[in-house]
Each structure stands twice: as C-alpha cells, then as structure tokens.
Amino acid sequence: MDREILFHLSRDGRLTNVELARRVGLTPPPCLRRVKRLEEAGVIAGYRAVVDPEALGRGLEVLIDVEISAQDRKSFGEFEDIVASYEEVVEFRRMYGRPDYFIRVAVADHAAYEAFLSDRLSGLPAVLRIESHLTMKEIKTSYGSS
Structure with a gap:
C-alpha cells in the first residue's frame, strides 16, 4: 500500500488526500496516517514544483x-x-x-x-x-x- 501511495505522489505531489485515498483504495483517514508516517520516516523527503x-x-x-x-x-x-x-x-x-x-x-x-x-x-x-x-x-x- 505504501508503494502505491508513493507511486501516485511521485507522479503528482499535489493530490488531495481524498483523491490519493480513492486511487489507492483506502478511506482518507488511514491514507493520511500512512502519508504522515512516510514523511516522518524520511521516505517522502519533500514536495516540489517542476518548473519549465x-x-x-x-x-x-x-x-x-x-x-x-x-x-x-x-x-x-x-x-x-x-x-x-x-x-x-x-x-x-x-x-x-x-x-x-x-x-x-x-x-x-x-x-x-x-x-x-x-x-x-x-x-x-x-x-x-x-x-x-x-x-x-x-x-x-x-x-x-x-
């Protein structure tokens, strides 16, 4: 499940938690807990804009x-x-x-x-x-x- 979350966030870091949860098949609260845990563990190191x-x-x-x-x-x-x-x-x-x-x-x-x-x-x-x-x-x- 974490890999699926990381896949979607690496493609679009601006996904709302609700949309991310829908894409990975979770409800929003457990999805948000997983994202927060990945951030705290340093797996998600940050979010950035891709500038032309x-x-x-x-x-x-x-x-x-x-x-x-x-x-x-x-x-x-x-x-x-x-x-x-x-x-x-x-x-x-x-x-x-x-x-x-x-x-x-x-x-x-x-x-x-x-x-x-x-x-x-x-x-x-x-x-x-x-x-x-x-x-x-x-x-x-x-x-x-x-």
Missing part, C-alpha cells in the same frame, strides 16, 4: 563530464565548494571511476554556456579535462516523459 527551464531563461541544458588532476581530499573539497556555488549548476555528482564529476548546467543559450565554460569551469586549477554533452531529445526524465 525555458520560463526561467535557462532553456539550454548541458551535461558535463569533468576530470580533475589532483586526487587529494583538499582539492576535491575546494573544487566541489566552488562548482556547487554556481547558480547555473542544477546537478553535481562525484563519480566512481571516470569521469571524476558529472555536472548538469542550465543556461540561456550557447553563448551563456560558452561564458560559463570559459569564465568559470575551465579556469579552476584542478580541472584536467572537460567533455560537454548536448541533449538531442529528452526521452524520460525524473518527472515523466517528454
């Missing part, structure tokens, strides 16, 4: 692989702090193996990406190699199919 990047002037999304030259903890930490502070960065992960990092940025256009790459990312001292990937077509995202 075009509406924010960030219609170009670029996926970036980054390898860094230094392998010490201090260099990793400094690199991570700097990159995480950039507002263009919408996702940032340290990876096992190569590349060292995966970065997803959202910018207005190609000129904005070039400026981000030239003025910010490639100028960092630890950066060894950068590989950019532009999306041809989104097939599936965390918030559904395109």
Whole structure:
C-alpha cells in the first residue's frame, strides 16, 4: 500500500488526500496516517514544483563530464565548494571511476554556456579535462516523459 501511495505522489505531489485515498483504495483517514508516517520516516523527503527551464531563461541544458588532476581530499573539497556555488549548476555528482564529476548546467543559450565554460569551469586549477554533452531529445526524465 505504501508503494502505491508513493507511486501516485511521485507522479503528482499535489493530490488531495481524498483523491490519493480513492486511487489507492483506502478511506482518507488511514491514507493520511500512512502519508504522515512516510514523511516522518524520511521516505517522502519533500514536495516540489517542476518548473519549465525555458520560463526561467535557462532553456539550454548541458551535461558535463569533468576530470580533475589532483586526487587529494583538499582539492576535491575546494573544487566541489566552488562548482556547487554556481547558480547555473542544477546537478553535481562525484563519480566512481571516470569521469571524476558529472555536472548538469542550465543556461540561456550557447553563448551563456560558452561564458560559463570559459569564465568559470575551465579556469579552476584542478580541472584536467572537460567533455560537454548536448541533449538531442529528452526521452524520460525524473518527472515523466517528454
């Protein structure tokens, strides 16, 4: 039952408790108790709106692989702090193996990406190699199919 609740809330976090209960075959009070328990247990970590990047002037999304030259903890930490502070960065992960990092940025256009790459990312001292990937077509995202 909890999995069913999570399935429906992950598709539409704005469902009313009454509608959610109807979809999962419960009455509203036990459904609400289950949702509250899932929230308290941290299974439901939060609710958010999916915002159209075009509406924010960030219609170009670029996926970036980054390898860094230094392998010490201090260099990793400094690199991570700097990159995480950039507002263009919408996702940032340290990876096992190569590349060292995966970065997803959202910018207005190609000129904005070039400026981000030239003025910010490639100028960092630890950066060894950068590989950019532009999306041809989104097939599936965390918030559904395109």
